[in-house]
Amino acid sequence: MGNKAVANRYAVALFQLAKEKDILKQIGEDLQLVKAVFEQTERLSNVLEHPKVLEEQKVKLIKDSFADAVSAYVLNTLLIMVKQKKGNLVIPFINKYQELAYEAQGVAVAKVYTVKALSEEDKQQVSTTFAKKVGVETLHIENIIDPELIGGMKIRIGDRIYDGSIKRQLDRLQRTLVAGNR
Template sequence: MSISVVATKYADALFQLAKEKNEVERIQSELQIVKEILRTNNEIITFLKSPRVKKEEKHASLRKAFNNFSPYVLNTLLLLTDRHRADSIIPTIDAFIAMSYDLKGIATAKIESVRTLTEEERAAISSVFAKKMNKTALEIENVVNSDLLGGLKIQIGNRIFDGSLRGKLNGLKRELLG
C-alpha cells in the first residue's frame, strides 16, 4: 500500500474519533507541533524506523516527548511506529489537517512571490481566492521565488493560478512559436 493511502486511512480514523470527542482543534494543533518537530529533526523518524531499536524504547521516547498531548495523538504515533509506518507519520498529519480544514471550509494555498507578502496582501488574496474555491478562507504558505520576476503564482489543491511575469512571458513565447 502506498504511503498516501495508508496516511489517509489513519488520518480518517483519527479524524472521526476527534470529531466524535469534539477535539478536532486540539488534535490538529498538537499534530502541527508533532509535524514541526519531525520536520526539523530527521533523526527522530530514522530512530522510529530502526529495527535495532526495541519497540519499548521507541514507545518510551514517544511517551516522554509527547506526554502532554492527547492520548489519541500519542496512540496514533505509537500505532504507526508499531506497524512500521514511521514514514507515514507526516503524511498522516497532513491528511488530518486537510480533513480539518475541509470541515471548517478552509483551503490551503501555496503562493510564490518575489518578496514576502504583507498581512494586508495575504488577507486580500485569501478573500478573493477563497470565494473562487467556494471556501470561507485560505491558509496561506508564502514562498519567496525570485525567478518569477514579478506577480504571483498561486496553487490551491491541484489548481494553479499563474499571474507571474515569468508565466506570462512563457505564455507569450508559446503563442509566438506555436
C-alpha cells in the first residue's frame, strides 16, 4: 500500500472519531499545531524516520512535545504512527484530515495569486463571491504574491482555476495574433 493511502487511512480513522465525538474543529486545530511544529522543525521528522533512534525515544519525543498541547486523540494517533514507523506521513495525514473536515463543514481553501497582498476586505469579497461558485459555505483565502501576473488575480480552488490575470489576457491576445498571421 502506498504512503498516501496509509496516511489517508489514519486521517479517515481520526476524522470518523472526531465527527462521532463532535470535535472536528478542535482536532483540526490540534493538528494544525502539530503541522506547524513539524514544518518548523525539520529535525523532528528526521529523528522519527532515523532507523538508529529507538522506538522508545521516538515515543518519548512525541509525548514530551505534544502531550500538554493536543488532545489525547491526536496524541494517540501520533504515537500509533510512530510505533508503526509511519512518522514520515504526519504532514500528509494532517492534510488529508483537514480536507475531510473542511468538506464535512462546507469549507474550502482558495489559493489566490495576486501582484500585491489583498486587504482583509478584498479577501472577504473574493471568499463570498467564489464560495457560491464552488458550492461551499466558507472559503478560506490563502494569498500568494506572484509579480509575474502583472495585474488581476488567479484563483485555485481544489482542481479548479479561475484566471483573470493580465498575463493570461496578454498570452491569449498573443496566441490570437500569431494564429492570425499564418
